[in-house]
Amino acid sequence: MGGESWLMRAAIRAAGYELGNAVLRDVAIEVGPGERVGLLGPNGAGKSTVMKGLLGQLPYWDADVRWREANAVAGGAMNGRLAYIPEQPILYERFTLWEHLQLAAAVCGISEERLADRAEGLLARFRLRHVKDDYPIKFSKGMQQKTMLVAAFLLEPSVYLVDEPFIGLDPAAVMELLEALDEERARGAGVLLTTHVLDSAERLCDRFVLVHEGGAAASGTVADIRAASGMPDGTPLFDCFHRLTRAASAEGS
Numbered sequence: 001m002g003g004e005s006w007l008m009r010a011a012i013r014a015a016g017y018e019l020g021n022a023v024l025r026d027v028a029i030e031v032g033p034g035e036r037v038g039l040l041g042p043n044g045a046g047k048s049t050v051m052k053g054l055l056g057q058l059p060y061w062d063a064d065v066r067w068r069e070a071n072a073v074a075g076g077a078m079n080g081r082l083a084y085i086p087e088q089p090i091l092y093e094r095f096t097l098w099e100h101l102q103l104a105a106a107v108c109g110i111s112e113e114r115l116a117d118r119a120e121g122l123l124a125r126f127r128l129r130h131v132k133d134d135y136p137i138k139f140s141k142g143m144q145q146k147t148m149l150v151a152a153f154l155l156e157p158s159v160y161l162v163d164e165p166f167i168g169l170d171p172a173a174v175m176e177l178l179e180a181l182d183e184e185r186a187r188g189a190g191v192l193l194t195t196h197v198l199d200s201a202e203r204l205c206d207r208f209v210l211v212h213e214g215g216a217a218a219s220g221t222v223a224d225i226r227a228a229s230g231m232p233d234g235t236p237l238f239d240c241f242h243r244l245t246r247a248a249s250a251e252g253s
């Protein structure tokens with residue numbers, strides 16, 4: 001995978017929206033070059049909270065996040081390593097699509113030349129070239145999501161954090177997204193994605209972290225998840241997920 005050698009390891013002790021009030025405890029996530037890791041869990045389990053914490057957007061984040069490079073370990077420094085593709089587009093009313101890309105480039109230290117070089121291809125790929133001087137606030141929801149995709153792919157990060165990629169995009173756009181992610185994986189990027197579409201997750205991801213009621217219910221390959229759920233070989237992830245979340249809810253009640 002592009003000769004890259006690094007590993008992101010996040011050990012989250014506690015995280016939440018008010019200091020001392022944890023909505024998430026004891027969740028560990030690892031992503032390496034070329035890997036696709038699925039962060040799964042029911043509504044309210046804490047998936048978006050993990051993403052926000054990794055991005056430094058949580059008031060309460062007691063976690064140890066390390067990047068292991070070939071021969072060194074770096075703590076915390078996320079700049080330029082992560083790109084976030086949110087489920088709900090984050091857009092500025094007064095900025096055109098091109099200005100959104102200029103802003104993303106400026107924040108991440110990408111030169112105007114690099115922006116011009118890379119953005120045109122991405123706009124063409126996601127079929128947005130004809131609206132690059134229009135205001136995304138007036139776009140359809142799917143076009144707004146694609147605006148977020150272009151901004152993220154522009155950055156060429158180590159890890160893509162992708163929140164629910166299969167909702168809101170049309171099937172062609174989902175294919176384009178998956179192809180673009182595959183090209184980035186070939187470059188050496190990793191992907192951490194959240195989704196409720198478990199059959200797609202099973203097909204696409206190498207490993208999984210299943211969060212439930214603010215904790216890790218299981219993690220590993222699909223075989224590990226099957227073993228943790230006590231289900232036989234060949235059982236779809238969907239059934240393992242239900243077995244595990246029901247068992248955890250029953251224990252908690």
Ligand SMILES: Nc1ncnc2c1ncn2[C@@H]1O[C@H](COP(=O)(O)OP(=O)(O)OP(=O)(O)O)[C@@H](O)[C@H]1O
Binds near residue numbers: 042045
């Ligand atoms: N801004 C916020 N302020 C306070 N609590 C929040 C906030 N956002 C989320 N929470 C709480 O944190 C917990 C985890 O929410 P989170 O959004 O991480 O879940 P999720 O797994 O992403 O759910 P979904 O699948 O519905 O998107 C929930 O109990 C939720 O109510």
